[in-house]
Amino acid sequence: MKHWRQYLAELIGTAALLCAVIGSGIMAENLSDGNFAVALIANTLATVFALYVLIEALGPLSGAHFNPAVSLVMAYRKDLPRERLIGYVIAQLMGAALGAWLAHAMFEMDIFQWSDKARTGEGQWLAEAVATAGLLFVILRSPAGKASSMVASYIGAAYWFTASTSFANPAAVFGRMMSDSFAGISPMDAPAFIAAELVGACVGLVIHTVLSSDQNQDNAKS
Template identity: 60%
Template sequence: MKLGRAACAEFLGTAGLLAAVIGSGIMGERLAGGNDAIALLANTLATVFALFVLIETLGPVSGAHFNPVVTIVLAVRQPTAQVRRRVLVPVFILAQLLGAVAGAWLAHAMFGLDVLQASTKVRAGPAQWLAEVVATAGLLLVILRAPAGKGSALVACYIGAAYWFTASTAFANPAAVLGRMASDSFAGIAPESAPGFVLAQCVGAAAGYWLARCLGDRRTDD
């Protein structure tokens, strides 16, 4: 029963996050009159606010991962709960992936667009991949080092900053890649660009975990 509620929270949280990312991108692009900087600013602000709210409201239910690499890293660092984690990890990741696609579809429906889409926005190259390594490493470091009760604010602030200081606009989440693949909009990513992003995110997650261990992991989840 608890696992079911937690999986539901991961589905809803990831869906809400992707609806905010994609929906605000659509709205920003429509209102910005071709100014990508204004569209990105609107996209950033909506994502930051939504992420904070989602973590605060759903964190007590599931831990508010909303991200497969976060789920995997938190499972790796808690070997004493191996049986539980063997069940939790695949369930959470499935819920996150389904939620990401559902969030993209919801955003399209709210703006009167075709629900089923595939992005044509190419995001590729060493600079983009390096940016995803940095964005994901930083995210995991923030999560693992955040003082008790401050994780939601710190994660939201970090992602908001990383939208602007990384060349990739800080996807930092394989589930987000899947959701954005399903949206031919401002926030989209072409399917052929997805493998490079996901691989870079995995490398970044490992780097963030290693850095947190070097500095002393402060996270105390059960």
């Protein structure tokens, strides 16, 4: 437990992120009078702002993954010591659940609930793979000091160009299946989303690796 501050940072960051996603979804649904586009705009903006702030605030402590797919890739690359991977994932999943419950408590909803919102189909699974591949690609290609703005901007865009509204995060799926709200996902649909995200993370890593290999060869020739 000597790395408890890193685990705590991942728990707090993931909880805050899910609280922002779910809480803004609840608020947007309450105020948008059934206009899905307006609700999605509000949900997108809250997520983008929260993600930027959380990465800036907690990145120096834990790397600000808030995402098991990101932690898995970082452990594979040895950017995250592999013995810490399990601790990161547990902290992220705990944080996701706490963030959902906190959002419910603030809006005086039943704290413990399950979503019945169906999110399924080949298009949505492909969208999750694309969203997660893009996220990992952006993270791995971000210049030093630019990750917070680039990741937040990418997720904001992916909310709108993917059919799934870009979960791109197994912990987000875990937290959102516990919320029968605008941002929720049915537990029955969650495993396919998570599988697609893990595939997408691998694709993002492969694309980055291929491009980096070509870049290294070009540098060697020059």
